[in-house]
Amino acid sequence: MKYRKTLASFAVAIAAAGAPLLTAPTATAAPTATTADWWDEQMHTNDSDPGGRVRFKADGDKVELCDIEADGWKVNLTIVHGYTGNVVDRMSVGGNGSCVTHTAANGxxxxxxxxxxxxxxxxxxxxxxxxxxxSDWVA
Known part of the structure; x- marks a missing residue:
């Protein structure tokens, strides 16, 4: 009988201790737009563990090119006008975590x-x- 009471007390203590964990709200930040949501387009290099990323935002013609892997490779971008075939911009960056950004504001x-x-x-x-x-994107 003593064993049953001890077991019952133990079960009640476990349930009481776990109840706040089940009902407590999780701490979350107020909803905001993430960086990924801010960009209109995004593309990565075509290697199995992508070493480079380009992101584009039409408003302000913002283009960000980043080297996202310490692999000794440099990331490059060429932008060609879709109708004329003229190269309108070239970008290059090397070094893990390094980025370069071009915008309408800087020419x-x-x-x-x-x-x-x-x-x-x-x-x-x-x-x-x-x-x-x-990829073909619209400014």
Whole structure:
């Protein structure tokens, strides 16, 4: 009988201790737009563990190119006007965590409502263009 009372007391203590964990609200920040939500387009290099990323925001023609992996490769971007075929911008960055940003405000203006061909790729000594990916985006 004493064993049953002890077991019952133990069960009640466990349930009482766990109850706040089940009902307590989790701490969360107020809903805000995440960085990923802020960009209109995003693309990565085409390697199995992407080493580079480009993000684009049409408003202000903001283009951010980042090296996101310490792999010794440099990340490059070429932007070509979709109708004329002219190269309108080139960007390059190396070093894990390094980014470079071009915007209309710093002289890299893209014509509104025009298509642009974005090509991201990695380069390393002896390999000028590798793991490329491309997409057609509208400014």
């Amino acid at each position: 890299h203006d893209l014509t509104e409502n025009q298509h642009y061909y974005f090509q991201i790729y990695l380069s390393k000594s002896g390999t000028p263009l590798d793991y490329d990916d491309s």
